[in-house]
Amino acid sequence: MRLWKGIHHMTALGADTLLDKLPFATAVITPGRRVLFLNRAMEALTGFSRDEALGLRCDCVLRCSACLDDCPLAEAGEQDKPLSLEGDVINRDRRRLPVRLSLSAVPDETGAPAFYLETLEERPGGIRPALEGGPMSFSRIIGRSPAMERLFETLPAVAQTDSSLLITGETGTGKDVLAEAIHQASPRSKGPFIKVNCGALPESLLESELFGHRKGAFTGAVKDKPGRIQLAEGGTLFLTEVGDLPLPLQVKLLSFLDDRVVYPLGGTSGVVTNVRLIAATHHDLEAAVAAGRFRQDLMFRLNVIRLHLPPLRDRGVDVRLLLDHFLNVCSAQLGKNVRGLDERALATLMGHPYPGNVRELRNIVEYACTMCRGEQVTASDLPAYLKPQSSAPDAARAAEQEQHAAPQADYAELERGRMLKALLEAGGRKGKAAQALGLSRTTFWRKLKSHGLAGEEKP
Amino acid sequence: MNPKLLIAIRDNDVAARLDQCLEVLIVQLDGKGRPLSRKNLVLAKPSDKEICRIAQAEGVGAVICGAVDEEISLYLTWKSVQVIDDVIGPVEEVLRLFAQGRLVRSTIIPDETAKRMIQNVSNETF
Numbered sequence: 001m002r003l004w005k006g007i008h009h010m011t012a013l014g015a016d017t018l019l020d021k022l023p024f025a026t027a028v029i030t031p032g033r034r035v036l037f038l039n040r041a042m043e044a045l046t047g048f049s050r051d052e053a054l055g056l057r058c059d060c061v062l063r064c065s066a067c068l069d070d071c072p073l074a075e076a077g078e079q080d081k082p083l084s085l086e087g088d089v090i091n092r093d094r095r096r097l098p099v100r101l102s103l104s105a106v107p108d109e110t111g112a113p114a115f116y117l118e119t120l121e122e123r124p125g126g127i128r129p130a131l132e133g134g135p136m137s138f139s140r141i142i143g144r145s146p147a148m149e150r151l152f153e154t155l156p157a158v159a160q161t162d163s164s165l166l167i168t169g170e171t172g173t174g175k176d177v178l179a180e181a182i183h184q185a186s187p188r189s190k191g192p193f194i195k196v197n198c199g200a201l202p203e204s205l206l207e208s209e210l211f212g213h214r215k216g217a218f219t220g221a222v223k224d225k226p227g228r229i230q231l232a233e234g235g236t237l238f239l240t241e242v243g244d245l246p247l248p249l250q251v252k253l254l255s256f257l258d259d260r261v262v263y264p265l266g267g268t269s270g271v272v273t274n275v276r277l278i279a280a281t282h283h284d285l286e287a288a289v290a291a292g293r294f295r296q297d298l299m300f301r302l303n304v305i306r307l308h309l310p311p312l313r314d315r316g317v318d319v320r321l322l323l324d325h326f327l328n329v330c331s332a333q334l335g336k337n338v339r340g341l342d343e344r345a346l347a348t349l350m351g352h353p354y355p356g357n358v359r360e361l362r363n364i365v366e367y368a369c370t371m372c373r374g375e376q377v378t379a380s381d382l383p384a385y386l387k388p389q390s391s392a393p394d395a396a397r398a399a400e401q402e403q404h405a406a407p408q409a410d411y412a413e414l415e416r417g418r419m420l421k422a423l424l425e426a427g428g429r430k431g432k433a434a435q436a437l438g439l440s441r442t443t444f445w446r447k448l449k450s451h452g453l454a455g456e457e458k459p
Numbered sequence: 460m461n462p463k464l465l466i467a468i469r470d471n472d473v474a475a476r477l478d479q480c481l482e483v484l485i486v487q488l489d490g491k492g493r494p495l496s497r498k499n500l501v502l503a504k505p506s507d508k509e510i511c512r513i514a515q516a517e518g519v520g521a522v523i524c525g526a527v528d529e530e531i532s533l534y535l536t537w538k539s540v541q542v543i544d545d546v547i548g549p550v551e552e553v554l555r556l557f558a559q560g561r562l563v564r565s566t567i568i569p570d571e572t573a574k575r576m577i578q579n580v581s582n583e584t585f
Binding site (some may be wrong): 021032034036052054055056057059060065068069089090091092093094095096429 | 467472475478479513525526527528529532544545547565567569572574576577580585
């Protein structure tokens with residue numbers, strides 16, 4: 001009865017009006033898990049009016065996956081600060097909305113929870129299922145290919161854990177974007193996302209950068225400096241190019257992963273941290289372990305969960321999808337009115353092997369948008385290394401014609417044609433041909449070999 | 460309509476969400492809508508897709524549940540299974556309404572606690 005009086009008092013004070021003014025969908029829940037009040041935003045989100053919802057079980061009204069997995073009310077009652085969880089709701093319109101749920105207990109005069117305030121905040125970064133044949137997406141990552149759909153399905157669960165995560169994939173596949181997207185979708189999203197490129201700094205600097213230092217640890221260390229690990233407290237530390245981490249630092253990182261204590265350079269005492277680690281590399285870590293360049297025990301600790309981003313050449317339909325997506329984005333960013341590509345430009349782009357993956361595709365589209373003067377990108381707007389040459393020798397032209405005539409032809413055949421063409425144009429010089437295709441000499445050699453075009457010589 | 464229905468349940472109530480439900484009740488009705496037989500199936504893990512499969516395998520004519528995703532609802536409708544979703548209330552009450560032909564989408568049947576709360580709030584001129 002005290003509760004009713006309290007609520008009545010709240011109403012007299014205009015608390016319901018106050019709750020209606022909140023930008024977040026908010027519900028007042030009784031300790032018996034019944035709905036007492038919904039503000040306007042919550043009515044809009046769930047589709048229930050406050051009169052309909054009054055007295056109903058909160059899980060039946062809010063329909064949040066986080067509530068149904070394991071009711072968080074008991075936990076919220078024991079904590080001083082609000083409890084935050086990720087999940088999704090299915091509203092009365094049958095729409096599934098990714099949300100962040102925050103729950104806090106409002107105590108009575110004895111300290112026991114009088115009622116709970118529950119807010120639901122829509123998360124734009126949540127996974128969106130494919131509708132009407134559209135692509136699935138996770139934050140800024142989009143895809144429709146089976147390989148990406150499989151990846152998207154695992155991401156919400158991966159984001160919810162605190163386990164160390166290793167992201168592998170070729171350069172330009174979006175490892176950094178994925179790491180940040182996972183952080184944003186995780187319960188740590190309110191905390192910092194700190195990125196460290198392990199290949200960009202010399203060993204001595206990297207150690208100080210990662211673990212910090214105490215005053216006087218070395219010449220120039222005039223004051224204590226916290227490392228990046230400490231700066232990531234409550235959030236996520238992202239180690240990109242972890243395969244380039246020097247061996248002595250691998251030992252130190254291993255020790256940190258074991259006990260989560262950071263020992264700054266020149267310090268004697270450690271600092272306990274609460275950080276989730278995400279690492280990424282384009283190297284084959286297993287091969288690096290076999291070659292003695294990477295510690296096996298560290299790999300096992302990083303490899304608790306592994307996500308592999310497929311190269312663009314294995315993503316099939318995604319090339320066209322990303323092409324259109326970047327065209328829209330770049331066109332808008334550059335203030336242009338580019339609406340598509342002509343047939344020849346499209347065939348060239350669809351036949352390109354994209355050794356630089358999504359990053360290369362984006363750069364090509366950005367270049368083409370910049371160069372394009374009309375509403376349609378033509379072959380002449382493409383970067384020089386992609387342009388089909390009108391003066392190409394017969395064999396090369398034949399290869400090109402074959403490519404245009406049969407856009408559905410086997411990818412390997414198209415690649416073989418392009419390599420032949422590049423070789424002919426370069427007068428047989430492999431270095432020049434590799435450069436023209438945007439490939440390294442070794443990759444070019446490997447591809448020549450796989451197509452049966454290599455002689456006995458070595459690269 | 461096929462006189463067999465599937466209700467997604469949790470304890471004695473209709474489950475809040477089909478995709479989070481771990482138990483379904485399958486009821487065979489006679490020509491007058493009276494229950495002839497009933498069986499409960501427990502799922503190993505929550506899955507709306509698995510419930511769709513069960514519904515088809517069992518040849519049910521209607522699925523009754525709380526919240527359902529649009530995609531699943533369309534799929535079931537396409538498979539000629541009637542979806543009566545957004546239902547809140549005790550299973551037995553829901554069954555009774557269905558048998559009377561009065562169960563429609565978005566039916567809410569308040570339980571005793573809910574009725575008491577509504578009464579208390581109206582007494583407080585909330």
